[in-house]
Amino acid sequence: MAAHTLTKKGISCLMLDAGPLVDFNRVRGPKPVYELPYRGFGKPGRLPHVMQANEFNANQWVDETEVPYTHDPKSPYNWVRVRMIGGKSLFWARMSFRLSDYEFKAKDHDGFGENWPIGYADLKPFYDRVEPIFRVAGRNEGYSQLPDGVFLEDDSPWSGAMKRFIGAASKRDIPVTKMRRATGRGQFASSFNLLLPDALESGNLTIIPNAVVREITVDKNTGLANGANFHDRHSGREMHAKARIVVVGASCLESTRILLNSKIANSSGVLGHYLHDQTYITQGVQAIVPEAKDGKAPRGLMGGGGYSPRFVNLKSGKEQNFIRGYAFDFSTGGTPDPKFIPAYGADLDKALNSYRGAGVTVTLMGEVLPRYENFAAIDKKVVDAWGIPVLHIQARYSENEFNMMTHATNTFEEVCHDAGFEILAKHDKMLPPGYSIHELGTCRMGDNPKTSVLNKWNQSHDVKNLFVVDGSSFVTGGYQNPTMTILSLSMRASEYMAEQMRAGNL
Amino acid sequence: MMAVNMKRRGFVKALFVAPAAPALLGQQAPAPGVPANPAPGIPLNPTQSVPPPASASNELPKIDIMVPDAAAEPMPHFFARAEFAALQRLSGILMPSVNGAAGALEAKAPEFLDFLIGDSPSDRQHLYRAGLNALNAAATKRFNKPFSELDAAQADAVLAPLRQPWTYEDPADPLARFLRVAKADIRTATVNSREFNNAAAGGRRFGGSGTYWYPLD
Numbered sequence: 001m002a003a004h005t006l007t008k009k010g011i012s013c014l015m016l017d018a019g020p021l022v023d024f025n026r027v028r029g030p031k032p033v034y035e036l037p038y039r040g041f042g043k044p045g046r047l048p049h050v051m052q053a054n055e056f057n058a059n060q061w062v063d064e065t066e067v068p069y070t071h072d073p074k075s076p077y078n079w080v081r082v083r084m085i086g087g088k089s090l091f092w093a094r095m096s097f098r099l100s101d102y103e104f105k106a107k108d109h110d111g112f113g114e115n116w117p118i119g120y121a122d123l124k125p126f127y128d129r130v131e132p133i134f135r136v137a138g139r140n141e142g143y144s145q146l147p148d149g150v151f152l153e154d155d156s157p158w159s160g161a162m163k164r165f166i167g168a169a170s171k172r173d174i175p176v177t178k179m180r181r182a183t184g185r186g187q188f189a190s191s192f193n194l195l196l197p198d199a200l201e202s203g204n205l206t207i208i209p210n211a212v213v214r215e216i217t218v219d220k221n222t223g224l225a226n227g228a229n230f231h232d233r234h235s236g237r238e239m240h241a242k243a244r245i246v247v248v249g250a251s252c253l254e255s256t257r258i259l260l261n262s263k264i265a266n267s268s269g270v271l272g273h274y275l276h277d278q279t280y281i282t283q284g285v286q287a288i289v290p291e292a293k294d295g296k297a298p299r300g301l302m303g304g305g306g307y308s309p310r311f312v313n314l315k316s317g318k319e320q321n322f323i324r325g326y327a328f329d330f331s332t333g334g335t336p337d338p339k340f341i342p343a344y345g346a347d348l349d350k351a352l353n354s355y356r357g358a359g360v361t362v363t364l365m366g367e368v369l370p371r372y373e374n375f376a377a378i379d380k381k382v383v384d385a386w387g388i389p390v391l392h393i394q395a396r397y398s399e400n401e402f403n404m405m406t407h408a409t410n411t412f413e414e415v416c417h418d419a420g421f422e423i424l425a426k427h428d429k430m431l432p433p434g435y436s437i438h439e440l441g442t443c444r445m446g447d448n449p450k451t452s453v454l455n456k457w458n459q460s461h462d463v464k465n466l467f468v469v470d471g472s473s474f475v476t477g478g479y480q481n482p483t484m485t486i487l488s489l490s491m492r493a494s495e496y497m498a499e500q501m502r503a504g505n506l
Numbered sequence: 507m508m509a510v511n512m513k514r515r516g517f518v519k520a521l522f523v524a525p526a527a528p529a530l531l532g533q534q535a536p537a538p539g540v541p542a543n544p545a546p547g548i549p550l551n552p553t554q555s556v557p558p559p560a561s562a563s564n565e566l567p568k569i570d571i572m573v574p575d576a577a578a579e580p581m582p583h584f585f586a587r588a589e590f591a592a593l594q595r596l597s598g599i600l601m602p603s604v605n606g607a608a609g610a611l612e613a614k615a616p617e618f619l620d621f622l623i624g625d626s627p628s629d630r631q632h633l634y635r636a637g638l639n640a641l642n643a644a645a646t647k648r649f650n651k652p653f654s655e656l657d658a659a660q661a662d663a664v665l666a667p668l669r670q671p672w673t674y675e676d677p678a679d680p681l682a683r684f685l686r687v688a689k690a691d692i693r694t695a696t697v698n699s700r701e702f703n704n705a706a707a708g709g710r711r712f713g714g715s716g717t718y719w720y721p722l723d
Contacts, residue, residue, distance in 0.1 A: 020723050031718040034700040035573055039618060040713055041694065044626035056716040084722065340672050344600045344665065344689055427674030 001130075001487045002247045002469045004195040005494035007204035011501065014241055016211035016230055018250070019083030024187070031056070049078040051435060060084075060091065066385045070392045077393040078434035079253060085209055086192030088251065088437060089483075094182040094189050095329070096136040097480035098127050098147040102310070102325075106476045109316055110323045113370055116475040117447045117456035120147065126488035134189050136484070138180030145325075146177075146309035146480070154178040160301040161289050161332040161360065161419075168418035169308065172411070176306045179329070182483075208241075210234060214388050215262040216246050218463065225264070225466045231386040245465045245497060245506055249490065252472040253376055256442040257391050259453075259468070260378045265443070265460040271453050272377050274370040274441040275393070276477055279401050279430045281364040284409045286340050287421040289332065292358035302357055305331030310367075310479050312407070322404040326366035327479045328412055334359040340425040360421055364408040367479045368433075369400050370441045395433035405430055438482050443472035458493035465506055469493050575700050580617035584624030584631075589638040591654035593619065593688075596641065599661055600668075600689055601696045606705060610692050613699035619691060637684020644681060 003013050033040045033055075042055040050061050062081035071077045082088045102109060104116040104123075124147070131150045139155075140148035156178065158166065166176045182189035199205040210233035217240065219226045225246040231238050248255045256272050259265050266272075292302050310325030335356045343351055379392035409428040416423060446452025449461035458473050460466040469490035471482050500506040582590060594616045603609030610616065623634045644664050645653040653664065667682035668689060677683045696702055698713035 022722065027720050027722060028717050029720070030715055032703060032715040033698045033713040034575075034703055036698075036718070038622065039695055039698040041622055041691075044622065044630065054716075056718050059719040059721045338693060339686070339690060342669050342671050344668050345602050346604055349604050425672045429674045 001191065001195055001490035002249055002467075002494045003199045003205050004191075005491050006247075006498060007199040007202040009495070009498040010202075010204065011498060012204045013199070013206070014243065015205060015207045016213055016228060016241065017083075017085050017087075017207060017209050018212045018233065018254075019085060019087070019209065020233070021085045021207070021209045027059075049076070049434070050080050051078060051431065052080060052437075067390070068382055068384065069390050070379045070382055072394060075394060075396050076432045077395050078432045079391075079393065079439070080434065080437045081251070081254070085196070085207065086188070086190045089190040090188060090192055092189075092437075092483060093481070094184070095481040096131065096134065096138070096149075096180045096182045096484045097309075098149060099123070099478050099480060099485050100145050100147050102145050102314070103476050103478035103480075106324070110313065112323055114444075114446060114451070114475050117445055117452075122456075123485070123488050123492065126492045127484060130484055130487045130491060133194055134182035134484075134487075135184060136180055136182050137178075139178045141175065141177050143175060143177075143309055145311075145314060149180070149484075151180065152183060156304070158306075159303045159332060160298070161292070161421075162304050162306055164289075164419040164421075165306070165330075165332075165360075165415060168415045171418070172311075172415065174308050174311045174328075174411075174415065176308050179305065179307045211239075211241075212386050212388070213250070213258055214238070214386070216248070216258060216264060216466065218262070218264055223463065225463050231388075233386075236386055245467065245501070247467045247469055247494075247497070249469040251470050252439040252442055253391060253393070255468050255470055255472050256376055257378070259443065260376075260391075261389055265453055265462045265466060267462050268450055268453060270372070270444065270451060272442050273372045273375040274444050274475075275374040275376055275395050275433075275439065276368040276370040276441045276474075277433060277438040278436045278477060278479060278481070279366045279368050279397060279405060279433070280436050281405055281409065281428060281430055283337065283425075284362050284364045284428065285360075285412045285416060285426045286336050286424040287360040287413075287416040288336070288355055288358050288424055289360060289421055290358075293354050295353075295356065297357060302333040304333070305329070320403070320407055322400045322407065324367040324369065324400070324404065325479055326364060326404055326408040328362050328408070329365060330360065330362035330412070332360045333357055334361060336361075336424055355424075360416060362412050364405060364412065365436070365479055365481075366401060366404045366408060366430075367477065369398060370444070370474075370476055371398065374433075376442055393434075397430060397433060401430065438471065438477065440471040440474040440477045440482060443468045444475050445473045446475065457496045458489060459496075467493055467497060573700055575614065580614055580621065582617045582620035584620045585635070585638065588642060588652060588654075589635060590616065590620060592638045592641050592652065593634075595654040595656070595661065596638075596688060597692045597696075599658070599665065600692050608696065608699065608701040608705040610696045612705070613696040613701040615692050615695035615699065618695045618699070622691075622695070633684055633687060636680055637688065640681040640684065 003015050006013050036055045038055050040055050042058055046058060047053040047061055047064060053061055062083050069079055101120045104119045107113055107115045128150050135152055136149060137152040137154045169176050185193060211230040212233050213228050213230045215229050216225050217227050217229060227240055227242040229238060229240050248258060250258060259271055308328035310327060312320060312325045313323055336359045338348055338352060341348055341351045374395040376391045376393045378389045380389055382390045384390055406428045409426055413423055413426050443453040445454040445456055454468055454473050455461055458467050458469050471486050473489060585593060597610035597616045601610035603612060623631055641653045645656055649656060649660050668685050703712050
């Protein structure tokens with residue numbers, strides 16, 4: 001987004017990308033699973049931290065042996081990375097939400113942590129411009145905790161099962177809306193096809209693929225950033241690129257790693273700290289719609305899903321045994337995983353055939369509190385394939401997240417029960433930190449240079465011509481997927497940059 | 507946007523043209539005044555080779571290939587004889603042939619798992635070995651013979667943990683823990699097999715196909 005915005009303002013940009021430009025017609029192709037060497041299991045031990053990986057897509061993720069990282073074995077962190085032009089925006093789930101002042105002014109609401117230095121009103125004009133680019137579909141509902149947007153209106157009808165769920169949820173003041181999702185264009189809703197082509201058309205963008213940045217360089221006389229040292233991914237050849245302004249958007253933890261290895265932008269001592277994400281429970285509840293068993297679902301009963309934004313702790317002083325909130329992302333019409341069925345052999349087949357298409361399941365997504373003790377730092381003992389020191393990551397969920405997600409699971413189960421669904425299984429076990437691929441907060445913004453890395457324009461307090469435009473700038477992340485907020489912040493910061501350059505301040 | 511779209515079309519066109527280039531590398535460019543496209547089969551001079559018909563030079567043959575399972579037998583060697591016999595019996599019980607669909611034995615799931623587990627980290631190898639030995643120990647304790655020799659009713663008795671409701675936490679009992687993993691693995695190794703794909707699925711869902719990512723440059 002920074003390249004898109006800056007180049008359209010007439011600013012010449014050089015983009016260094018650690019990965020290749022991928023020819024999707026060449027690197028992808030259909031295959032039956034039985035042709036894979038490991039019958040779909042994947043090579044054992046290849047991507048131990050990437051639970052999203054399978055044998056089909058294993059080559060799209062960063063090789064953990066090439067770019068390792070470390071953590072306490074008792075506290076796993078799942079750092080999921082993509083290195084190719086377009087990055088993770090090629091593979092995201094496209095869930096597109098705005099933050100609200102429940103997040104921007106969270107401290108005012110419940111006293112924990114810090115407020116952002118901006119409010120919803122500051123970012124709203126940019127959300128309004130980003131959503132049409134990504135063609136976000138959804139419904140405007142007027143929720144204070146999930147602001148409306150500029151959507152392609154989703155007027156699709158609810159299925160019978162969804163109506164039953166909505167009816168039961170409404171009695172508990174739990175809202176349900178259609179998923180808000182970027183529809184993009186063609187195969188992707190990515191910077192690859194939605195942002196970079198326009199930037200290139202401007203004639204102001206040069207992209208260098210396979211450029212693995214080691215560090216940002218600083219002019220000793222001025223203290224300003226003056227470029228970056230990088231390695232060619234294939235040959236290892238080290239090169240230097242000059243720049244008047246350096247914009248870092250390598251994703252939260254990679255950007256943090258670059259800054260830490262550069263030994264800049266950390267007079268506050270908080271660079272790398274306050275790492276947070278959203279905590280996930282997948283298949284938290286597995287239910288069955290009884291009327292849909294044995295293939296007897298009447299037309300229109302099953303199918304479709306919904307999204308329930310945060311509905312707890314919206315009123316100050318009404319907290320449960322946790323603060324902040326969570327969301328439900330649920331669907332109807334699937335078939336339960338065989339693991340949930342206490343049978344085997346022909347009995348298991350019979351049960352699966354009975355349940356086929358009758359399932360209801362949910363992913364529970366909760367806010368994680370940004371805490372100083374969750375951090376990423378340089379592990380000086382380990383380097384990557386280009387000799388660049390790697391990250392050591394420490395992240396643990398707290399009692400707040402455990403209590404919140406137990407509440408989430410129990411509540412979803414109760415609504416299913418009230419809707420007349422049969423509960424097949426439930427659990428409240430969170431996946432390891434990092435699983436959501438929403439790492440945030442390690443270069444957080446703030447008005448106080450002693451407690452934050454960036455100011456409200458995503459600009460380093462210490463190095464005035466250094467900007468960081470990914471999720472690392474977040475102060476709190478809420479329960480919402482962060483992509484629309486990252487893009488909006490990046491657009492806002494880039495327009496500020498352009499203004500400052502024009503005014504001669506940068 | 508128009509300019510970009512035109513550029514893209516140009517790029518796509520270039521991609522389509524590119525594969526033909528190697529066939530031209532060894533040829534000389536036509537001399538001045540010589541027609542660029544002489545009649546097929548008529549050499550311009552004695553040293554010039556006859557260009558092949560367009561269809562033969564441009565169309566590449568389609569070569570059919572097979573997965574090795576179609577023509578060769580696996581060579582299991584990781585599990586001990588008693589362990590492998592228990593795994594075979596367990597596989598046949600957990601994933602039998604139903605309605606003409608290949609079961610685990612037809613899909614050679616035990617042989618595949620011998621390979622997979624043999625290539626796995628040590629904790630998974632231990633889970634399997636300890637589990638299969640526990641399966642044999644339980645069978646011997648109750649029926650005085652290894653699991654592979656139990657009849658269906660006896661095997662069902664030993665497999666009672668698999669009829670317990672699912673819990674997120676792994677069972678404390680090593681046998682129950684192994685059986686849970688084996689149930690999933692045997693199923694996957696079966697439905698993702700060529701044999702299962704070729705046979706009638708019998709109401710079961712084939713593992714299917716997907717978009718495979720080749721290694722990036």
